[in-house]
Amino acid sequence: MPVVVAAARMVTARVRVLTVRHARRDTLPPFRGGAHTLLTLPDGTRRAYSIASDPARAEAWDIAVLREGHGSTILHELPVGARLHATHPQHGFGVADGAARHVMVAGGIGITPFLSMLPALADVTLHFCARSAAEAPLLAEARALAGDRLVTWFGARRLDLAALFADAAPGTHAYCCGPARMLAAFRDATAHWPDEAVHSETFLGLAPEAAAAGEAFTVRLARSGEVLAVPANRSLLAVLREAGIAPEASCEGGACGTCTVQVLAGTVLHRDLCLSAAKRSRVMMACVSRGAGELVLDL
Ligand code: FES
Structure with missing residues (x-):
């Protein structure tokens, strides 16, 4: 969809919120809380961003962009009135059906998917971690939505994830969105929880050099029988692209699940930082994951 930047504001020293509207229509497509969109930037790269606004607000989406690399710099410098392309909402993360209670943990920019999930929830606690209140993006919005269900952890006040998730109460679902280190700690803290009660999302994946590095391996394509070599300094995604059979990709750091x-x-x-243990038994993320020896792929 063509979208236009209708407004932009800095909410912390490193986070800019863009308000986008459909370039030709009065409303954007409906979405459920937690959804993200893939933006195609003026240089052709695609980046995934959570839609941080209330799903009930159909005329515009808020998208918060942390300045942390090439794509985000472009979005920080984009003027109001500029045009982009956005995909229809993607729903890999969101409120779990049938859950009675929700415990959410956000790290920094990881607050964004929760802002669109909160309006639909009654029994929820949102833990918001950041270096300081000044560096916590959209804190006022989180406060307005969550009220006394928001617990902040800034500076030296650290959230103990192991203690928070020590008991896996039936009906309670755990969610986390934040940087890789927080997600790893969340995964450890919820390792004894049922797989379907644990949900995580991040858009901050491995750096490109780290994503491509590892041991060489081969892949056999089940549909054609072709065998492709993935050398030590390239990703499976890069090799599949060369062969003309690559899946869609966005973050290219193992974070978005595309x-x-x-x-x-x-x-x-x-x-990767996005697949559950159950999904890992069936699929892999081509941008970062590798094989030991030979893999057979459904391609
Ligand atoms: S492109 Fe995002 S996980 Fe591979």
Whole structure:
């Protein structure tokens, strides 16, 4: 969809919120809380961003952009009135059906998907972690939505994830969105929880050099029988692209869940930040994960 930047404001020293509208219509497509969109930037790269506004507000979406690399710099410098392309909402993360209670943990810019989830929820606690209140993006919005259900953890006041998730109460679902270190700690803290009660999202994946590095391996394509070599300094995604059969990709750092490939056989060395343990038994993220020896892919 063509969208236009209708307004922009800095909400912290490093986070800019863009308000986008459809370029030709009065409303944008409906979405459920937690959804994200893939923006195509003026240089052709695509980046995933949570829609941080209330799903009931159909005329515009708020998208918060942390300045942390090439794509985000473009969005920080984009003038009001500029045009972009946005996909229809993608729903990989959101409020779990049938959950009675929700415990959410946001780290910094990771607050964004929760802002669109909160309006639909009654029994929820949102833990918001940041270096300081000044560096906590959209804090006022989180306060307005969550009220006394918001618990802030700034500076030296640290959230103990292991203690928070020590008890896996039936009906309670755990959610986390934040940087890789927080997600790893969240995964450890909820390792004893049922897989379907644990949800995480991040758009901050591995750096490009780290995403491409590892041991060489091969992939056999089940549909054509072709065998492709993935050298030590390239990602599976890059090799599949060269062969003209790559899946869609966005973050290229193992974070967004876009570049899924079905695995039929072989040992996968998973390095993503987005797949649950159950999904890891069937699929891999081509941008960061690798194989030990040969993998057979459903391609
Ligand atoms: S492109 Fe985002 S996980 Fe691979």
